Amino acid sequence: MKVLLTGGAGLIGMALRQRLAADGHAVAAVDHTSHGRDDPALLRIDLADAAELQRLMEQHGTTAVVHCGAISGPMMARGRPLDIVATNITGTANVLEAARLAGVARVVFCSSISVYGNAGDVTLGEAMAAHPTSVYGASKTAGEQLVEAFAAEYGLDGVSLRIGRVYGQYRRGNCVIKSMIEDAAAGRETVIPCATDFLYHYVWQGDVSAAILAALSAKTLPSRVYNVGSGAALTMTQIVEIARPLIAGLRVRLVPGADDVSDVQTRFDISRIARELDFRPAYPLARGIAAYASALRERGAGAA
Ligand SMILES: NC(=O)c1ccc[n+]([C@@H]2O[C@H](COP(=O)([O-])OP(=O)(O)OC[C@H]3O[C@@H](n4cnc5c(N)ncnc54)[C@H](O)[C@@H]3O)[C@@H](O)[C@H]2O)c1
Numbered sequence: 001m002k003v004l005l006t007g008g009a010g011l012i013g014m015a016l017r018q019r020l021a022a023d024g025h026a027v028a029a030v031d032h033t034s035h036g037r038d039d040p041a042l043l044r045i046d047l048a049d050a051a052e053l054q055r056l057m058e059q060h061g062t063t064a065v066v067h068c069g070a071i072s073g074p075m076m077a078r079g080r081p082l083d084i085v086a087t088n089i090t091g092t093a094n095v096l097e098a099a100r101l102a103g104v105a106r107v108v109f110c111s112s113i114s115v116y117g118n119a120g121d122v123t124l125g126e127a128m129a130a131h132p133t134s135v136y137g138a139s140k141t142a143g144e145q146l147v148e149a150f151a152a153e154y155g156l157d158g159v160s161l162r163i164g165r166v167y168g169q170y171r172r173g174n175c176v177i178k179s180m181i182e183d184a185a186a187g188r189e190t191v192i193p194c195a196t197d198f199l200y201h202y203v204w205q206g207d208v209s210a211a212i213l214a215a216l217s218a219k220t221l222p223s224r225v226y227n228v229g230s231g232a233a234l235t236m237t238q239i240v241e242i243a244r245p246l247i248a249g250l251r252v253r254l255v256p257g258a259d260d261v262s263d264v265q266t267r268f269d270i271s272r273i274a275r276e277l278d279f280r281p282a283y284p285l286a287r288g289i290a291a292y293a294s295a296l297r298e299r300g301a302g303a304a
Contacts, residue, residue: 001025001216002061004053004104006095007068008042009034011171012110012163015205016066016212023213028060031069035172047091050098057102064106064216067095073173074114074134075260081135088139089146096150096158107158108215109147111140113201113229115162116265123267126162126225133263148224159215161208164229164268165261167288168205169295174260176239177202181293184249192236193257199233200259201268204288207281214279226273230281230288233267239285246289 003020007013008029020027030045030053045052047069057065071077071087092109099107114137115130122128130141140162147158167177176192183190211228215221234242240252273279283291 002028002063003066003216004028004030004057004060004062004064005066005068006030006047007070007072007110009037009039009170010068010072011166011168011205012208012212013068014170015168016068016209019206019209019213026060028056028062030056047087047094050094053095054098054101057098057104062099062102062104064108065095065099065104066108066110066212066216067092068110069095070110071136073261074136075173076136084135084139088136089142092143093146096146096156100150100154100156105157106216107147107150107156108212109143109158109160111144111160111162111225112137113162113164113227113265113268114261114263115141115144116263118263119266120264121266123269124227124265125269126223126227126272144225151224157221158224159221160225161211161215161228162225163208163211164201164203166205166208167202168292169299176236177243177289177292180240180243180247180250180252181289181296184247184251185296187249189251189253191253191255193255194236194259195256196237196254197235198259198262198264199235199266200239201229201233201265202239202285202288203228203230203281204283204291206288206291207283210282211273211279214273214277218277222276223272226277227268227270228273228279229268229270230284231270232285233265234285242285243289246286247293
């Protein structure tokens with residue numbers, strides 16, 4: 001495949017670039033910044049520039065697009081809802097329009113578990129209505145609907161992946177797993193504000209790459225929306241107990257408080273993507289934390 005990847009300098013994008021290249025695909029990675037890293041392969045294009053995106057897709061002979069570029073969480077641009085709308089909704093429309101005009105065969109859109117909002121004690125299945133509790137969640141819902149509409153109106157074959165809470169290298173937003181690894185390496189205690197019964201749906205970046213590949217490679221797409229997660233919902237106490245034997249010197253103190261994304265989400269059903277696209281996560285939390293810690297050791301301190 002010849003893949004154009006937006007958000008190529010981000011958490012999911014960096015992992016996916018490696019995975020696509022390792023699998024023999026040609027990747028054009030675009031982003032509006034390299035986040036200060038030396039990254040000569042990265043092409044600088046803003047999601048606002050539909051014409052430039054189209055030009056690159058045509059020049060690269062793009063057969064598939066993965067759209068990771070976004071303001072990537074409710075906590076990333078708090079107080080700037082119109083920026084989220086412009087980047088995530090208009091930006092997604094620009095990517096879809098460029099793909100349509102360039103004759104791209106498949107678009108994979110990174111949506112989010114955030115579309116389900118504060119759902120409570122129910123199982124989150126793709127057939128549920130979206131009830132986002134943030135402009136970010138609403139922007140992901142709108143993105144999904146644009147994917148669906150471009151498919152229905154223009155025949156652009158697209159799919160949205162509702163991804164859980166991703167951890168891994170190059171994450172810039174707050175992440176307790178990253179904090180635990182960094183703090184332990186620096187000899188610091190990690191203090192985590194949380195509610196004891198709050199459930200986290202962490203998924204390793206490599207599993208997200210594998211799910212995206214499954215969506216890219218499927219001959220046909222039986223559905224336009226899939227949940228992507230690890231299959232586990234864990235409390236912070238359980239997460240710390242899993243991490244303890246894997247992170248040398250880990251010291252954690254849980255204090256009363258709330259996560260910065262505090263939607264109550266109990267069970268996240270990942271059976272549709274297993275059934276229809278043959279994707280199953282391979283990294284339970286213990287394996288993901290071990291992979292993360294060893295990747296950080298290889299890259300040196302401060303590289304989370
Ligand atoms: N990280 C998570 O926990 C998570 C969970 C669910 C869904 N997602 C979605 O997955 C996708 C990738 O997330 P991520 O964690 O890699 O985020 P990230 O913030 O690490 O990467 C997103 C990239 O998009 C780029 N970008 C932002 N605005 C842009 C613009 N105007 N023009 C060009 N590039 C722009 C950023 O520079 C960044 O490198 C996003 O759509 C995000 O909403 C992420």
